[in-house]
Amino acid sequence: MSGSSAELHRRRTTAVARGVGSVVPAYVARAGGGTLVDVDGREWLDFAAGIAVTSVGNSAPRVVAAVRDQVERFTHTCFMVAPYESYVAVCERLNALVPGAGERRSALFNSGAEAVENAVKIARHATGRPAVVVFEHAYHGRTNLTMALTAKNMPYKHRFGPFAGEIYRAPMSYPLRDGGLSGAAAAARAIDVIDKQVGAENVAALLIEPIQGEGGFVVPAEGFLPALREWTAAAGAVFVADEIQTGFCRTGDWFAVQREGVVPDLVTLAKGMAGGLPLAAVTGRADLMDAVHPGGLGGTYGGNPIACAASLAAIETMRELDLCAAARRIEATMLPRLRGLAERDARIAEVRGRGAMLAVELVRPGTLEPDPVATATVAAACHRAGLLVLTCGTYGNVLRFLPPLVISDDELARALDILDSAFA
Structure with missing residues (x-):
C-alpha cells in the first residue's frame, strides 16, 4: 500500500x-x-x-544484517522473563565506553525519556533524597516526570499538568545571553540558587545536558560542567549527564562530557545508540546502579533483542568508520x-x-x-x-x-x- x-x-x-x-x-x-x-x-x-x-x-549494512539475523531467531522474550546474550553484550559495551575508571553497570529501556525517569529513580533510591535540579532551557522528555524536568512550555507542557514535584530549576550558562559570564561564575550563580532554594542536603540528582538540545544547542562556557560536577561530589548528590542527543560520536567524542574530562555518576543514553531502533540506557557507577532492589528497574520491551542486535552493530560501525x-x-x-x-x-x-x-x-x-x-x-x-x-x-x-x-x-x-x- x-x-x-x-x-x-x-x-x-x-x-x-x-x-x-x-x-x-x-x-x-x-x-x-x-x-x-x-x-x-x-x-x-x-x-x-x-x-x-x-x-x-x-x-547501515551491519545494522541491517544484524536485525535480519535476530528477527529470524526470535523477536522477544522479555529480558526480565527469559534473558538473552545481546542485552548483556550491549551493557558490556556501554560500561566500557562511558567515561570513568571505576566499575560500571547498565540497564536498558526504550526511549530517552524512560532513561531519564529511571536515572531519577536510581538517584533518589540510592541517596534517599527527593530533590532533582535541572536547568533553564533544558529538554528531557514528554512523560509526566520528564515534562516537569523540561523547561519549554509550548508544545511540550502546555495544559498537560499538574506535573511531578520536587523539581527545581537553576540558571544555565548561556554565553550569548548571560553577558559572556565565565563557566566558573555561571556555575557559582547556579550553585547559589540551589543552596538557597533547595538545600544541598536535599538534592538527589543534578541533571544536565552537556550541550542542550531542544533548548537551542546551548554550549555552556568552559568550566561550567566541571564546577557543577565538583559541587555534586561535595554535596553527595548524583551528577547525571543527559547524553541522549550528544552521545555516540555526535559531538566529535563518544560523549560530550569527555571534552572537559567530566566523569558523571550516571549517564542517560538513547537516540544514536541503535541505528534507528528504539533503545535507551542508564549507565553509571556500580554502587549506584546496584543500590536498587531486584525488580525495581525494567520494562516489558526494554532491551528488546532486535534493538540490542542493532545497537551492537551500530557501535561496531562507529568504531570501524x-x-x-x-x-x-x-x-x-x-x-x-x-x-x-x-x-x-x-x-x-x-x-x-x-x-x-x-x-x-x-x-x-x-x-x-x-x-x-x-x-x-x-x-x-x-x-x-x-x-x-x-x-x-x-x-x-x-x-x-x-x-x-x-x-x-x-x-x-x-x-x-x-x-x-x-x-x-
Whole structure:
C-alpha cells in the first residue's frame, strides 16, 4: 500500500491524532547516507538524522544484517522473563565506553525519556533524597516526570499538568545571553540558587545536558560542567549527564562530557545508540546502579533483542568508520561556511555547537531579540529546496543541524549551498 505524499497526508488527517506533528508533509520511501527519498521520488538532503538518531545512516549494512539475523531467531522474550546474550553484550559495551575508571553497570529501556525517569529513580533510591535540579532551557522528555524536568512550555507542557514535584530549576550558562559570564561564575550563580532554594542536603540528582538540545544547542562556557560536577561530589548528590542527543560520536567524542574530562555518576543514553531502533540506557557507577532492589528497574520491551542486535552493530560501525573523526570533519567543513554566512547576515547572532551538532541563533539585527519568524522562514525555504532542517530553542529562533555522521562531502556541500540560498 502506498501513494503520493498528498494522498498519504489526506489519509493521515483521518487516522492520526492531530497532536502528532511533522516538520514536512513528505512521506519517506527509502533513505541512506545523507539523503531521504519520498514516495514522490523527491530527494531530500538530511540535516536532521531523525533528531540525531541515524548517525550511522538509515540503512547501515551491519545494522541491517544484524536485525535480519535476530528477527529470524526470535523477536522477544522479555529480558526480565527469559534473558538473552545481546542485552548483556550491549551493557558490556556501554560500561566500557562511558567515561570513568571505576566499575560500571547498565540497564536498558526504550526511549530517552524512560532513561531519564529511571536515572531519577536510581538517584533518589540510592541517596534517599527527593530533590532533582535541572536547568533553564533544558529538554528531557514528554512523560509526566520528564515534562516537569523540561523547561519549554509550548508544545511540550502546555495544559498537560499538574506535573511531578520536587523539581527545581537553576540558571544555565548561556554565553550569548548571560553577558559572556565565565563557566566558573555561571556555575557559582547556579550553585547559589540551589543552596538557597533547595538545600544541598536535599538534592538527589543534578541533571544536565552537556550541550542542550531542544533548548537551542546551548554550549555552556568552559568550566561550567566541571564546577557543577565538583559541587555534586561535595554535596553527595548524583551528577547525571543527559547524553541522549550528544552521545555516540555526535559531538566529535563518544560523549560530550569527555571534552572537559567530566566523569558523571550516571549517564542517560538513547537516540544514536541503535541505528534507528528504539533503545535507551542508564549507565553509571556500580554502587549506584546496584543500590536498587531486584525488580525495581525494567520494562516489558526494554532491551528488546532486535534493538540490542542493532545497537551492537551500530557501535561496531562507529568504531570501524571512526565516526568521532567524521563528526570533527563535518564541523571543520560546516563551521567556516556558517561563520561566513553570519558575517554576511546580521540576523545571525551566534554560530555554535560541536562536531555534527551545530546551530545558528537568529535575532533582529543589532539586538538580542529572538526572531522566530525569520527562523521559520529560512527553514521553510530550505524545505522547499530539498534540505530537511529543524528549528529549536526556548524562543524558537535557532536553526539546528544534525547530519548523519556518514554524510558524503558532496551531500554536505550541496546542503550548505541550499542553506546559503535560503538566507539570501
